[in-house]
Amino acid sequence: MSSSTADHSIHQTRIPDPLYRWITDWGEMVVNALITVGDMAVFAGRILMWLLSTWPRKGTILPNFYHVGVLSLPVVALTGTFIGMVLAVQSYAQFANIGLESRLGAVINMSLVRELGPVLAATMLAGRVGSAMAAVLGTMRVTEQIDALTSMGANPIHYLVVPRFLACIMLIPALTIMADFMGIVGGYFYSVIMLGIDHYQYLNNSRMFVGGWDFFMGIFKSFFFGGIIAVVSCYRGFHCQAGAEGVGRAATASFVFSFVLILAVDLLLNITLDAIYITIWPHGAKLI
């Protein structure tokens, strides 16, 4: 085949440019996403390795516990209260239509302890603490402070990440309990005081339908959420691009990625835990 014929056949079989670009763009995106997930898994593995081999110093743990736990309490309590009241407002109209407003306590409290309490606490933590972690570690990366740590013989994962991971994992259950408690108080206040639902009915229905398993489910899920926030935020901070824009992007990406991952893991855990519940208690309490 002469060269001109070959050129002609290549020209004829060439994929049109926009389609080619679309395919390569998607391909690149998928490959990059896979690389990030793989990198993050390796990062999480290194955190666990350091956690199991050398416990961090008290001086590095306590400030992180203070930032993650103590400083997050007010905002978690406040949002918990509001979410409890909002649930009461939204559910009342629906349940009153079918004459089941007396069951409001069960609906509000079950939604809170199973789902909204842990997810709300995790969201607040991802926004307040996760973004800050990514920004702090990102700034340390771009100002060579992480290199300085390494050059002085300190392992940055052990020194910077492990204490943050511990703080998130160990304190998110406490924050979840706080969100649950304040949500229950807020829901009770709005339902009983503002909407005039009978106090006895409200509490009795709550007691009947919300049990230890529901609390366990919320608290159990919160450990995973805490781990996700710490790993994603620290990873984003460690892999921050240069400059102020890079730090900003790391902080935003840490929140977005954490939130998406929290909801995805929440779904998987709900399916798994519900399947376990049905296996153990096939005739559990039904709301309606």
Add this chain to the structure above:
Amino acid sequence: MTELKFTIEESLKPNAGGDGECGIALESDTSGQPSNSESAPLVELRDLTLQFAGQTILDHINLKIPRGQTLVIIGESGCGKTMLLKTVVGLIKPTSGQVLYDGQDINDLSDLEMTGLRRKFGFVFQNAALFDSMTIGENVAFPLVQHDLASGRKLRRTIIEALAEVGLPETVTTKRPAELSGGMRKRVGLARALVLDPELVLYDEPTTGLDPIMSDVINELMLRTSKRPGVTSLVITHDMKSARKVADRVVMLYPYPRLPAGEGQILFDDFPSRLATCGDKRVHQFVEGKAGERLMEMRRSELDNYQDTPNLSAKYNK
């Protein structure tokens, strides 16, 4: 400096640039220090290559740094000086080649062994890289605390002595890095790097961004440090005044993408006094701070865009 011995290293010949006049690798007897001509070097780079995202930064660099020597690496921005410095302390892993410290390839060491080895290094970062979350005292104390080498009164005394050595008063210990001037931060960075009595001190552009007086203060501190027994220094700088003042030996790196095919990245490897007599035009240009053909390149690139850019077109038509 009492006596200086030159040996032409066959292994370094590929790095010799241009006419070869500037490619002499030397091993020097610095004043009061033992001869290094026969002993093993403290640091040795063998065929060191570094690539990022497919771009070559360092290409087959061979370099030996004898004990007690102050080696200054000069070169324009982007030639890979800082990367080289970070590769020496294991902050960056080379794409290929070896970094030998005292005959041991540092890339073969485990994390724990590397942590132990890093106690022998002192790194002065370009912008000091002090920890914002800590006070100056805590910054200087960090390496000692990290390695459990001091605590209580002894720690406090060591911090005050380290700060005094770089001319800073005790009162700065309670301040935060943001409260200090650039020069003071650099001096704190130096105090922190020296607090473990390192064998190898690495300086990344120590005088950049400082006024001439503070630059000279830093130069004097570097000179004083290099005179400590057993201290080897590796300095990266653009500042020729600083290079001439502190160097026992100067190496000039050239950006890899600008090199003609087959030429080594090290254009000059000799005493600082020989910089002036080096036959390589590129070395002269850097030392004298002259743009030379870079201006022509800039104009050429402007002319290339001439047709497409209305503003430039109007300018050249005028």
